[in-house]
Amino acid sequence: MRKKLxxxxxxxAATAMVGGCGAKDAAPTGAETKPxxxxxxxxxxxxxxxxxxADAHEAEYLAEFFDVQIKEDPDSAAFSADLKKVAGDEAPxxxxxxxxxxxxxxxxxxxxxxELALSYPEDKIKDRLEQYGVKMDETNEYARYVxxxxxxxxxxxxxxxxxxxxxxxxxxxxxxxxxxxxxxxGDARNYLGMSNDPDIxxxxxxxxxxxxxxxxxxxxxxxxxxxxxKVTTGYGLKSAAYSARFLP
Numbered sequence: 001m002r003k004k005l006x007x008x009x010x011x012x013a014a015t016a017m018v019g020g021c022g023a024k025d026a027a028p029t030g031a032e033t034k035p036x037x038x039x040x041x042x043x044x045x046x047x048x049x050x051x052x053x054a055d056a057h058e059a060e061y062l063a064e065f066f067d068v069q070i071k072e073d074p075d076s077a078a079f080s081a082d083l084k085k086v087a088g089d090e091a092p093x094x095x096x097x098x099x100x101x102x103x104x105x106x107x108x109x110x111x112x113x114x115e116l117a118l119s120y121p122e123d124k125i126k127d128r129l130e131q132y133g134v135k136m137d138e139t140n141e142y143a144r145y146v147x148x149x150x151x152x153x154x155x156x157x158x159x160x161x162x163x164x165x166x167x168x169x170x171x172x173x174x175x176x177x178x179x180x181x182x183x184x185x186g187d188a189r190n191y192l193g194m195s196n197d198p199d200i201x202x203x204x205x206x207x208x209x210x211x212x213x214x215x216x217x218x219x220x221x222x223x224x225x226x227x228x229x230k231v232t233t234g235y236g237l238k239s240a241a242y243s244a245r246f247l248p
């Protein structure tokens with residue numbers, strides 16, 4: 001009887017220990033979700049801050065190299081004027097009111113992709129939009145421009161969804177679109193690539209071998225006189241074509 005009672009007591013003690021551990025373990029489980037939620041919120045906030053900093057940097061770039069001052073609420077007249085500063089006087093004006101659709105159409109033309117857009121038949125427009133996960137009627141007059149803008153990286157698929165949703169066109173959107181146009185036209189930052197690109201050494205070698213020594217008899221004589229008169233040492237003189245076009 002004593003032995004049976006001892007076994008029962010031991011079993012009850014073990015049950016109490018298991019129940020106690022379960023109760024203690026349950027509390028941290030709920031608590032663990034808070035740091036996870038906080039972490040996601042912090043990452044989102046950090047990403048938003050990073051985007052703001054990038055936009056500010058690109059706005060500074062546009063001001064430095066193209067004399068573009070972004071309005072807080074862009075309108076068609078202001079955007080048209082900025083397009084001409086970035087893409088030249090031949091850049092088209094925005095048609096009608098300032099919307100994402102009119103902005104994309106003007107951007108495609110300013111980046112010299114209008115002929116490409118006009119070459120898209122409706123079946124290709126539909127196929128390209130589906131490839132990017134963009135739901136838009138291929139018969140829409142702006143659909144070909146959205147498809148071409150996606151194919152040429154003027155806009156991203158996420159941006160295309162904003163276009164289709166007819167979201168408001170903001171100052172940040174104008175900055176992004178103008179920089180995409182400048183890049184497409186080869187007028188933005190002039191660089192070979194990133195240091196971790198797998199083909200960066202080949203790019204460096206090709207660039208080195210493509211350098212051309214400047215040779216012009218008239219200007220060479222002027223340069224010679226400038227060096228002799230100690231106006232310049234001649235060191236650091238280079239072609240504007242080799243300008244990196246980065247902010248100082």
